[in-house]
Amino acid sequence: MPRSxxxxxxxxxxxxxxxxxxxxxxxxxxxxRTLIAALAALAAATFATSIMTGAADASLGNVLRWLxxxxxxxxxxxxxxxxxILDIRLPRAVLGMLVGAxxxxxGVVMQGLFRNPLADPGLVGVSSGASxxxxxxxxxxxxxxxxVFALFGFYALPLGAFCGGLATTMLLYRIxxxxxxxxxxxxxxxxxxxxxxxxxxxxxxVFVADDKxxxxxxxxxxxxxxxxxxxxxxxxxxIILLSLCVVPFxxxxxxxxxxxxxxxxxxxxxxxxxxxxxxxxxxxxxGASVAVSGGxxxxxxxxxxxxxxxxxxxxxxxxxxxALLGGTMLIFADMLARTIVSPAELPIGIITAFVGxxxxxxxxxxxxxxxxx
Amino acid sequence: MxxxxxxxxxxxxxxxxxxxxxxxxxxxxxAPVSSSLVSPAMAETVEKPDTSRIVSIGGAxxxxxxxxxxxxxxxxxxxxxxxxxxxxxxxxxGYMRQLAPEGIIAVNPAAIVAIEGSGPPEAxxxxxxxxxxxxxxxxxxxxxxxxxxxRAVGAFLGVPDKAExxxxxxxxxxxxxxxxxxxxxxxxxxxxxxxxxxxDGKIMASGTGTAASGIIELAxxxxxxxxxxxxxxxxxxxxVEAKPDVILMMDRGGAxxxxxxxxxxxPALSLTPAAKSKALVRMDGLHLLGxxxxxxSAIRELNTAIYGKKTNASQ
Numbered sequence: 076m077p078r079s080x081x082x083x084x085x086x087x088x089x090x091x092x093x094x095x096x097x098x099x100x101x102x103x104x105x106x107x108r109t110l111i112a113a114l115a116a117l118a119a120a121t122f123a124t125s126i127m128t129g130a131a132d133a134s135l136g137n138v139l140r141w142l143x144x145x146x147x148x149x150x151x152x153x154x155x156x157x158x159x160i161l162d163i164r165l166p167r168a169v170l171g172m173l174v175g176a177x178x179x180x181x182g183v184v185m186q187g188l189f190r191n192p193l194a195d196p197g198l199v200g201v202s203s204g205a206s207x208x209x210x211x212x213x214x215x216x217x218x219x220x221x222x223v224f225a226l227f228g229f230y231a232l233p234l235g236a237f238c239g240g241l242a243t244t245m246l247l248y249r250i251x252x253x254x255x256x257x258x259x260x261x262x263x264x265x266x267x268x269x270x271x272x273x274x275x276x277x278x279x280x281v282f283v284a285d286d287k288x289x290x291x292x293x294x295x296x297x298x299x300x301x302x303x304x305x306x307x308x309x310x311x312x313x314i315i316l317l318s319l320c321v322v323p324f325x326x327x328x329x330x331x332x333x334x335x336x337x338x339x340x341x342x343x344x345x346x347x348x349x350x351x352x353x354x355x356x357x358x359x360x361x362g363a364s365v366a367v368s369g370g371x372x373x374x375x376x377x378x379x380x381x382x383x384x385x386x387x388x389x390x391x392x393x394x395x396x397x398a399l400l401g402g403t404m405l406i407f408a409d410m411l412a413r414t415i416v417s418p419a420e421l422p423i424g425i426i427t428a429f430v431g432x433x434x435x436x437x438x439x440x441x442x443x444x445x446x447x448x
Numbered sequence: 449m450x451x452x453x454x455x456x457x458x459x460x461x462x463x464x465x466x467x468x469x470x471x472x473x474x475x476x477x478x479a480p481v482s483s484s485l486v487s488p489a490m491a492e493t494v495e496k497p498d499t500s501r502i503v504s505i506g507g508a509x510x511x512x513x514x515x516x517x518x519x520x521x522x523x524x525x526x527x528x529x530x531x532x533x534x535x536x537x538x539x540x541x542g543y544m545r546q547l548a549p550e551g552i553i554a555v556n557p558a559a560i561v562a563i564e565g566s567g568p569p570e571a572x573x574x575x576x577x578x579x580x581x582x583x584x585x586x587x588x589x590x591x592x593x594x595x596x597x598x599r600a601v602g603a604f605l606g607v608p609d610k611a612e613x614x615x616x617x618x619x620x621x622x623x624x625x626x627x628x629x630x631x632x633x634x635x636x637x638x639x640x641x642x643x644x645x646x647x648d649g650k651i652m653a654s655g656t657g658t659a660a661s662g663i664i665e666l667a668x669x670x671x672x673x674x675x676x677x678x679x680x681x682x683x684x685x686x687x688v689e690a691k692p693d694v695i696l697m698m699d700r701g702g703a704x705x706x707x708x709x710x711x712x713x714x715p716a717l718s719l720t721p722a723a724k725s726k727a728l729v730r731m732d733g734l735h736l737l738g739x740x741x742x743x744x745s746a747i748r749e750l751n752t753a754i755y756g757k758k759t760n761a762s763q
Contacts, residue, residue, distance in 0.1 A: 130550045154579075155578065158578045162574060163549055163574060282680075285677060289678075289679075290545055301548060301570070301571070413548065413551075418542070418550075418551025419527065419540050419541055419543070420542055
């Protein structure tokens with residue numbers, strides 16, 4: 076079905092009816108297609124709502140008129156509206172969409188690759204490596220990495236995180252690859268070891284950090300979209316988008332790999348190449364996400380699971396659906412974080428856990444009978 | 449697959465890695481210098497900022513504004529500004545180190561005055577784009593620091609005369625309190641350990657260069673944890689070694705924190721001189737550590753709590 080149909084608000088009930096109908100019939104692929112259309116509509120709606128809500132009153136109409144080149148009445152007031160919408164809310168929504176999609180899709184790919192529903196980008200050491208990179212910059216920043224800070228200012232930190240995450244993954248990959256074959260099991264175990272090592276080094280650095288650095292560390296580690304701005308989007312966005320564009324080509328291979336690597340290989344899937352691309356995409360997407368928004372947990376495991384319970388394990392549908400739902404979930408959580416205690420703000424991790432966890436449990440309990448989990 | 453497996457894959461992989469690693473370096477160069485879609489077309493600095501509607505960040509700054517009698521200009525405060533009670537009724541724009549720019553813009557301030565260390569930097573840069581003047585008030589943990597704070601806030605509000613009057617009264621008050629503390633001979637000074645938190649038995653104590661260390665010294669006592677800078681978790685042995693006569697903690701109100709009995713039951717603390725006399729002092733955090741207009745009374749209160757009612761037992 077065409078997407079424009081789903082975007083049409085009046086068709087909402089009809090769409091829901093179709094999803095329920097397809098679910099009852101057990102028509103997985105029909106259900107998946109319809110669900111993806113519905114998720115796209117939901118994502119668009121959440122995105123729009125997020126731009127329209129916030130602590131401050133800002134008129135979207137004013138801003139749209141200005142963008143369209145129309146005259147605005149009060150110069151100072153419309154300037155304020157423009158800043159709120161174009162420089163505060165819009166970057167947050169865009170970054171939320173990107174990061175949410177990156178985390179959810181990375182989760183799907185990792186789980187497919189390791190054939191383990193509990194795998195998570197954190198397992199391959201991306202997260203711990205990224206935090207090590209950031210911590211290194213914070214603690215040794217001014218002395219050792221002075222030139223880096225001089226060059227990149229605020230963006231030195233995301234950069235450090237990104238490089239740390241990617242470097243850890245590359246190292247891990249080298250460890251797990253023998254004569255051109257990457258052992259998934261070795262990678263998992265080495266990932267745990269490297270993660271522990273990175274955490275230990277981080278721990279040492281935390282101990283030598285002074286108070287100001289410590290506060291930077293804790294807030295950086297909490298995870299938040301509060302620091303969103305266009306420069307961050309231009310920095311992390313292309314990397315995330317590139318990964319998201321590559322991943323759909325892996326869908327068939329990931330489907331085959333569920334039968335085991337040997338079976339997939341005999342089916343004609345270039346298993347080793349698949350692993351290369353998958354691991355690099357995940358490392359780049361997760362590294363970039365962690366770099367611009369800190370460690371936001373929960374999305375990478377919950378979103379893929381939720382969708383697997385509804386549309387089954389076919390990666391062709393799972394990947395786009397996860398990207399849409401992950402982005403939507405993060406924007407929605409961020410919107411709540413910004414409005415619940417307004418004019419102050421809650422850390423987004425609290426919201427994702429509060430909203431996501433009970434819902435997830437409910438779906439799990441309901442779905443258990445049909446899934447045979 | 450087997451013939452060109454190793455070499456080619458490796459080169460390919462390296463190429464991708466090189467691309468991914470170089471992207472962040474190339475992109476900021478391409479990104480516009482300002483991270484804003486809206487380029488402010490206004491004068492960068494106004495001769496005299498409008499301070500009719502201000503948001504105050506930092507408990508001491510807010511207290512000073514009230515002490516100057518300029519509280520009618522306040523339209524917002526941060527979560528550390530809890531005194532006087534009227535301040536707590538103002539819209540709360542969040543924790544001083546985690547400000548939300550949109551929340552601040554929402555209360556429509558003409559200017560922001562904040563204590564040193566407020567942030568994060570991203571929030572400040574957005575506020576700068578929104579053309580809201582942001583003034584930072586410096587902080588040191590001593591008498592001069594308090595007076596400098598008052599003068600800075602007064603200058604910001606354009607009421608230097610009121611500020612001087614307040615400086616005079618605060619200075620007299622402080623001098624009197626400090627003279628009391630200073631009269632105590634070195635040999636009689638007690639060792640005070642400030643405990644920030646006792647999360648799962650790990651005791652966070654305050655070393656040198658902290659507000660807690662400053663107030664302990666002003667009250668005529670010795671910071672028992674004076675061997676390291678900043679706040680650090682102490683090992684049990686280090687606590688025993690520090691030999692504190694008195695334990696000082698923030699009073700978080702309600703049922704938060706431990707009772708004195710629970711605290712002194714902790715193995716490390718049970719071996720300190722403080723445990724023998726069950727010497728635990730709790731004080732309101734902002735009053736104790738704010739270094740604002742009420743610090744003289746905090747010094748007196750702490751002094752009394754440590755040494756008892758009679759000042760100067762030495763004859």
